[in-house]
Amino acid sequence: MKQRSTTPVSHKQATKVALVVMAAVVAGAGIFQTAGTVFARDYEAEIKAKQQEANNYNSQAARLGEMAATLEEELNRLTAQVNALQSQIIESQNKIDSLKEEIKNNEAAINRNRKTMGQILSDMYVDDQISPLEMLASSENIGDFIDKQEQRSSLQGSLNDKIKEIKRLQKKLQDNKAAVERTLKDQETQKAQMAAKQAEQAKLVNDTKNDQAAYSSLASQRNGEIAKLREQQAAENLRSLPRGSVPSGTPGGGGYPGVWANAPLDAYVDPWGLYTRQCVSYVAWKVHSTGRYVPHFGGAGNANQWPSTTSRHGIPNGSTPRAGAAAVMMGGSYGHVMYVESVNGDGTITVSDYNLGWDGLYRNYKRSSSGLVYIYF
CATH class of the missing domain: 3.90.1720.10 (endopeptidase domain like (from Nostoc punctiforme))
Structure with missing residues (x-):
């Protein structure tokens, strides 16, 4: 019978679950008979027992919900770490690509300077076939001869220094590239390990949420059984009225x-x-x-x-x-x-x-x- 309060009660269909099959609490039609004495069915005891079960299931569901939230926080932390490592890996790869480009440019510079030095050495070789007296004779004066000799010596030294500097830079770039590659390898290893932890944590979160849903479903099942007992109790209450x-x-x-x-x-x-x-x-x-x-x-x-x-x-x-x-x-x-x-x-x-x-x-x-x-x- 409808008995209204300020907020009517909402009705939800009890969720069916197949996790646990519960034995019947009461056998028969709800009337117990022993040695000729008939006892009324104790609906409240049955309801209280089922309500206790429902409360326990709800408690377990709430506990698992809190656990799932904590596990999800840890999963989010792991995900953030994996994303950070991925950003570092991209940064390291960009450094390696940049160093490769610099090394390539330096190799080209070395080749250009070697060609230049080769040409100079070739010219110097030709000049070396001419005796000092012939070079002096071909010069306008003694000063011009000395200038040419000093220029040859200075140019040769400058080119040697240039090639040495480029080679030194090239070695430094190669060393930097090797160091970044080692860092990249370490980062990829860390990411793989962290991703494995992330997958384990995600599975744990999912399993915990499934357990939570199972307990919530069991609580809903008990509430459905309680509702049926209430209906049976209501029918018996009406039968107990005078003259029915x-x-x-x-x-x-x-x-x-x-x-x-x-x-x-x-x-x-x-x-x-x-x-x-x-x-x-x-x-x-x-x-x-x-x-x-x-x-x-x-x-x-x-x-x-x-x-x-x-x-x-x-x-x-x-x-x-x-x-x-x-x-x-x-x-x-x-x-x-x-x-x-x-x-x-x-x-x-x-x-x-x-x-x-x-x-x-x-x-x-x-x-x-x-x-x-x-x-x-």
Whole structure:
């Protein structure tokens, strides 16, 4: 039965997983019979056990989610290192290419200077075939002869020095090239090792996320099983009502404030964040009218949310009926909540509520005390 809060509950289809096949918790149709005595099925115990499993699975999923995030940070760090090494490799390769070009240019310069020196040496050889007296005779004067001799000697020395300098530079370039090649080799080795670590880390991240998804799927499966148990519990709760039917309702009964009781269904939101003339609003008001604390439900006030919502405020709950407690039927999309007026000696309780028949009316009746969650404000 629909019991609205300020935020209706969304419905999601339970995700099916094939990782774990769970044995049935309860055999048969939900009624246990021993030595002729029939016991009602304890839905709350079953639900509590499945909820504990779901909580454990969610806890594992959350832990794996945190682990996956940490592993992903490490993967990002490794990826950044691999990218940095790749940038260094490109830089080293560019240096090698530049040095190769310089070496090539120097080799060309050496060849050009060697050709020049060869020509000079050839000319000098020709000159050397002429005796000093003939050279002196062919010169205009003694000074011209001396200048020619000095020029030949200076040019030869200059060319020798030039070739030596180019060769020295060439050796330096070759040494630099060899050093950069060694650096490049080291960088490529480091990159290969880092890439291997990166691949291992990526696999670990993927495996962890898969495990997280598996646990989340198991939790979803348990929640689906809980929803089915709630539906079965709701059906049994309705069967436990007098004569198997909904009692007649009374407009504006139970002392519920007239401004709410006489207004259309859901016309207002009460001080606890609940829609008026709904079961939740009536019971919240009823508990509050006895001087006890009722928290604001903050969008989590559907009847079947009450046990968990009130628990967060330190309000206990259990399966033992008590006068003054809120009695919650957990089944259905929204559940239903009643105020326990009294606990009777025949296993029944007398309750009051609103909107049991989807009509916004007040009711006061007896019903079975079993299969309910009691909240002890």
